[in-house]
Amino acid sequence: MTRLVIVVEKPADWGSYYPSDNVVAAADYLREPIGDGERTQVINLCRNYRYLGTGYYVSLLAEARGHKVIPSVRTLADLRRKSLYGVDIEDLNTRLAKFFPGDASDATEFALLTYFGQTRYEPLQDLARQVFEAFPAPILRIEFERERGWRISAVKPAGLHTLSDAQEDAFAEALDAFSKKLWRRPRARRKFRYDVAMLHDPAEAMPPSNRRALKHFVEAGAELGIEVDPIGRHDFTRLAEYDGLFIRETTSLDNHTYRFAHRAEREDMVVIDDPVSILRCTNKIFLHDLLTKRRLPIPRTEILMREDEARLAALGDTLGFPLVLKIPDGSFSRGISRVGDAAELRAAAARLFQHTALLIAQEYMYTEFDWRIGVLEGQALYACQYFMSRGHWQIYDHARGGGARGKPRSGGFRTLPVREAPAEVVKLALRATAAIGDGLYGVDIKASGDRLAVIEVNDNPSIDAGIEDAYLGEDLYRRIMETFLRRLERKRLGVRD
Structure with missing residues (x-):
């Protein structure tokens, strides 16, 4: 369980809120290690974060002690680089036009305070979230200016001591929402060495892993001393409290899955799927160009x-x-x-x-089935044959249902040991993933006579209980979680790949 530590520069800055054992003065935090040996989340509420100032050193020493801290030293450095936010924001004019009352539509400047990415001004909530995702800090002042159009002119951290009564109320609500998972009473359970967030969507029609598979991942992690915690898209602000991220939701560059992966990588977490793999795999035109340059066979x-x-x-x-x-x-x-x-x-x-x-x-290359070779860290993990849906030319027939819960009809499958798959198919799959990275992939290959062709490389391959695990069983989940464990241990020891 993560311990929450709230650091304030002066005890009086917390005077408007309920006393709490979680709140410590910056001088005390800097003087003595707190939460030694415990998983600790630090919320740094110092009055300012100027370079080599008190607030800066709180974040710096928090990271040195292995604590998760908001804002991080990297965020503080980014906030000093105006080039990162001095750009137009898509739809900003439209959003601000909805926000401004009619008599203020001629305004040329505007500022907005946000608390953990939250604002009470609904038209600007999505913008507040985006800025917080880019610069995770407790209180941010977003300044806008208008010339030909609106633009963000500055993003600045603000101090707790500067808030009005109404703003203090808004901050308290946002803090409670941000930290509610950390305030909860610890459950009686074994102590885990690491925490890995597993992103999934229970409502997704065709998820990459079914419920039984997700349960197997949790169980495999527990055997290795890793708590695998299922999370959803609304848990973005909690991400920094984990050591790793495992995405078990269909990825896309234009939705929250890519934001989760990018944020986790920025937090120096172990990530599968990493953002580079998502970028290279989810767009077939990018993938086509990549495979062509590697001279790999494709249709x-x-x-x-x-x-x-x-x-x-x-x-x-x-x-x-x-x-x-x-x-x-x-x-x-x-x-x-x-x-x-x-x-x-x-x-x-x-x-x-x-x-x-x-x-x-x-x-069009007709084959009775497609090969799917699962690859993890450059090694073949499993081999499947996915057969075409009956009376259809694809594996999934979206025009005709008939599957469980109205899912598209799909063809059969055959899972076999990697050693029984054709050696040339496995070798081609490994060559294809070498162009992507060292994560978890599923390579689809057609074999027609003597001809092989890579159809696509999936960054988020299906791993369903009863299908991809039909040969390896529980060992499939254990191997994947062992990869997390190795990578987490390497990070803890400061070993870089």
Whole structure:
């Protein structure tokens, strides 16, 4: 369980709030180690954080003692670099237009106080959250200015002692929301060496791991002295209290999963999937370019731009019919169309171009099944054959349901020892992941006669109880959690990869 320590510069700064054993003066925190041997979260509420000042040293020594601290020294350094926030924010004009009353619409300057990424001004809540994610600090003053359009002119940390009565109330509410998981009474349980947050969405229709698999990850972690704690998208502000992050939710560059991975990496946590892997895998155009440069075999492919009518019209001659159109960020067979002639091609392209400026067109390679090779840290972990859905050309048939809880119908599978998979398939999978990183991947490969082709590399591969674990069983989960343990131990010892 994490211990909470709130550091104030002067005891009087806490005078408006209830007394608490969690609150200590900065001088006392600097003078004597607190929470020695305990997992500790420090909230640094000093009056300022200027370089080599009291607040700066509280954050510096907190990190030296192995405490999680907000704001971190890195955040304090970032806040001094105006280049990081002196940029336009998407939709800022629209947001502020909704916020300002009519008689203040001609304002040229504006400032907003946020507390742990929270504000009572609903039109600006999403903006407050984004700024907090970039600069995690308890109290931030966001200053805006308008010339041709609104822009953030400054982001500054503010002191607890500067707040009015109403602002103190808002701060108290935000602090309670931020720290409620830390204030809770410890449960009677064994002491874990490390805490790993496992991000998942219970409502996701096609998650990368089913409930039984998530339970197996928790159990495997516990055997190794790791508490695996399932969290959701609304737990972003809690992330810094963990040692690692394991993403078991479908990743995307434009949603919270990438923000979680990026924030965890900034906090020097062990992360699977890391943000670089998400970047390289989730966009098929990026992945195509990467694999092509590595001269790895892939289906014959053309990249289409919305305005390139001539290239679209020539696809039938270039790739032949039928062919496959894909949006760059589709997953689980979504955003993919097979077209059999020029008319179907034009219709499918018009439909898909509504969602993206670029499309991928590939030759159609029929196979009875796709190989999926699971790879972890450059080693083959499992091998599966995913068969096409009955009467369909893909593994998942989204047009016809029939699966559990209305899920798309899918084909069968066969899981086998890696040693029984064709050696050339396994070797190709390892070459493909070497271009991505050293995380956890699932490589989809088609084998047609003597020809092999990498279809995609998934940064967040499916690991479902009863499917991918059909051969290894509980050992599959243990191997993945052992990777976390090795990496966590290396970080604790200060060993860099």
